[in-house]
Amino acid sequence: MSIRMKLLLSYTWTLLVTLLIFFSIAFFVTAAVTGDVKGFRDFYRIHFSLNPLPPAVDNLYLEMKFAAKKDPSELGNPDVMVDYGNRLRTEKASLLVLKNDQIQFKSYALEDVPVQALLPPYDERNGTLRNTVEQDKRFYAYAKFDFAYRDGTPGRLFVFRELSPFAELSRRLLPIWISLLFIMLVLTNVLLFSFVTRSVVKPLEKLRRSAEHIKEGQLDFQIGTAPRNEIGQLYTSFEEMRLKLKASVEMRLQYEENRKELLSNISHDLKTPLTTIKGYIEGIRDGVPNTPEKMAKYVDTIYSKTNDMDRLIDELFLYSKLDLNQVPFSFQMIDIKRYVRDFAEELRFDLENRGFQLELAIDESPQPWMVRADPEQFKRVLSNIIANSVKFADKSDRRIRLELKRTPSEAIVTLRDNGLGIPAEALTQIFDRFYRAEVSRNSRSGGSGLGLAIAKRIVEGHGGRIWAESEPGEGTSVMISLQMADSKEEVGKS
Ligand SMILES: Nc1ncnc2c1ncn2[C@@H]1O[C@H](COP(=O)(O)OP(=O)(O)O)[C@@H](O)[C@H]1O
Ligand SMILES: [Mg+2]
Known part of the structure; x- marks a missing residue:
């Protein structure tokens, strides 16, 4: 498998493991905090879709809800409602009570907010108790309870609390934020991958091409500037190797040249005395030295030339042994x-x-x-x-x-x-x-x-x-x- 492929796989794997860790931690933390395995699924819904009211407000709401169930007429009593309204106001919350869509009570804070238009339809089964509404860039979390008065007229109870725009905004942005995080994670991986590829795989590729050159016997090239890392060291070693190799090739050529020269010198130096010896022997065969003195001179010459050759061969022999470090x-x-x-x-x-x-x-x-x-x-x-x-x-x-x-x-x-x-x-x-x-x-x-x-x-x-x-x-x-x-x-x- 190529390094590039391995890198790609390992980065993808890291990405998957990161996501797995992220989600499992989220799961376990919410499970631990909410004490419920389903907690994780509900977590987002509760905390980010439905906005719980603060406990103090919620308690008042529950009190009113209980009252509405037990004795709805209580919610028709202006004193009681003013009292609830005041108590809610200290918690920065507001109250709205409707009877057959007629306002029974509306906190002062809601005076210029046309919340009525935003309310969900009447639902006696009270499927959704809590939700958020938006009005002119202002967000309100509310809890509601739909009930029926004794006489059967539908009654509605709402507790509103304005949310800080920032909190709401961050709630809305959370999914975007998570997606962005995910994209960043992927992007980081892609960038890292290409960075490593560029700094490792490309230089290796360059080295491979250089090795290819060397294989073809091409030793006159420069590998280029070495990066300052392990690959750079490899470059340096490679360059040294190339230079050594070049030197050794040149030395071999030189050696070859020397050998040729040596051979021709040896042949020449052996041939010269041999030619003389041959000439003198031919002279003797043809009877040229016709007196004993002349004969002696011929033989002396032949002897001295043979000695020369003998000495030359000895010296050659010694020299070649010295040359081969064999002495x-x-x-x-x-x-x-x-x-x-x-x-x-x-x-x-x-x-x-x-x-x-x-x-x-x-x-x-x-x-x-x-x-x-x-x-x-x-x-x-x-x-x-x-x-x-x-x-x-x-x-x-x-x-x-x-x-x-x-x-x-x-x-x-x-x-x-x-x-x-x-x-x-x-x-x-x-x-x-x-x-x-x-x-x-x-x-x-x-x-x-x-x-x-x-x-x-x-x-x-x-x-x-x-x-x-x-x-x-x-x-x-x-x-x-x-x-x-x-x-x-x-x-x-x-
Ligand atoms: N003492 C010397 N005086 C003059 N020339 C010399 C002397 N020693 C060496 N040379 C020169 O150096 C050459 C090489 O010497 P050498 O290797 O001993 O070879 P050879 O003596 O066989 O000629 C000689 O041929 C000669 O020209
Ligand atoms: Mg000499």
């Missing part, structure tokens, strides 16, 4: 000062053989600087950077400087060389996979362009940062920062 880091607490110093000493011999001067600048203080790192993988980071410094050295005086500093929260390793340098526009890209700053991909270096990409992945796996600064022609600095373990503990404690 399990085995983190340990290491003293980075000792670690870097050991690494430098390990490397010193090899580097000096290649004509490099290795310079160390590590804090001399004895206390250890603990960081959380995977020693194996971190060594790969440093090696990849040093390998670049070696590869891109272009001066006869070759220097590599290894520096270790710290801030309160980070340890920063700097590897600085005085090589070729990197153009400013390439600086941000050297950490992208397959990126090589030289224009020609078939460069003398023969690198894969994966070294720094791998380094970056590993450093990020450690929660650290890696960046580079360079002065083309002067040299390059690559910086790695790692969180200090002690500072982390402090952060954890505080």
Whole structure:
């Protein structure tokens, strides 16, 4: 069942229950007050159609009625009637006695009121004793008694009392008032229904349409201003969802693009050495190297190209595993000062053989600087950077400087060389996979362009940062920062 239908039903139900309660309360109250179950039915008639006279007046009326029954001649006695008239006058009521339609007595208050014209016809059975008459916007409640004098002449006895116009008016208006109340009740319900429909069902409808858009893959739309309620919160969540979804779709497209690029790079980088190898083998098959020296040169080339390919495949393999977060880091607490110093000493011999001067600048203080790192993988980071410094050295005086500093929260390793340098526009890209700053991909270096990409992945796996600064022609600095373990503990404690 739709919400709209449910709302309609519940409002109708509320309306019915309200009416039921209203009438049942009215019923029980009148039953309790009048002590009669039929009271409710009579209630309106007695109180609103027939207007009872006040008790004092009614008593006088009953007295006269009794007299009229017992000894009608009493009502012919002027003294008695004057007496009754006076007593009634103190209660603001008036008396009218008729004998055969002749006025026997008429209170002074009725002097200029032609009540006679309004009187009901003579009725010996006295079916209706009380009623109201109207004369020139003035209302009179009366009680009457029709009787017969001894001689059989019809006699009539009337006690009048003027009603305040307001009381009469409200009596007349009561049915209208109740109907108005009922209409108001219905109207309120209708208004509430449309209000709730507008504030709940319509926005929901809007949300549904938006969801429909999303289903069709259409993510570029605005849902509109959110109302300030629960539905508004839903709007906000929905909007957030749309943006996330959009971002993820865009990321997927980007990823797809990357994958294509990666594939073409890999094929290219594998194809190049393979073509060379093929060429050399064909040469051997055709007997081109006709001396043992030439043959040795051919075989050496083939060997070195195979090595290139092997290395490239290893790097690719590692990179793809890092990319998929499949390299399990085995983190340990290491003293980075000792670690870097050991690494430098390990490397010193090899580097000096290649004509490099290795310079160390590590804090001399004895206390250890603990960081959380995977020693194996971190060594790969440093090696990849040093390998670049070696590869891109272009001066006869070759220097590599290894520096270790710290801030309160980070340890920063700097590897600085005085090589070729990197153009400013390439600086941000050297950490992208397959990126090589030289224009020609078939460069003398023969690198894969994966070294720094791998380094970056590993450093990020450690929660650290890696960046580079360079002065083309002067040299390059690559910086790695790692969180200090002690500072982390402090952060954890505080
Ligand atoms: N120390 C450096 N001096 C000059 N250029 C560098 C240096 N380190 C990196 N580069 C540039 O960054 C590029 C990417 O480096 P890398 O990812 O290690 O790939 P590869 O070494 O296989 O070329 C290099 O091709 C080179 O152009
Ligand atoms: Mg490299």
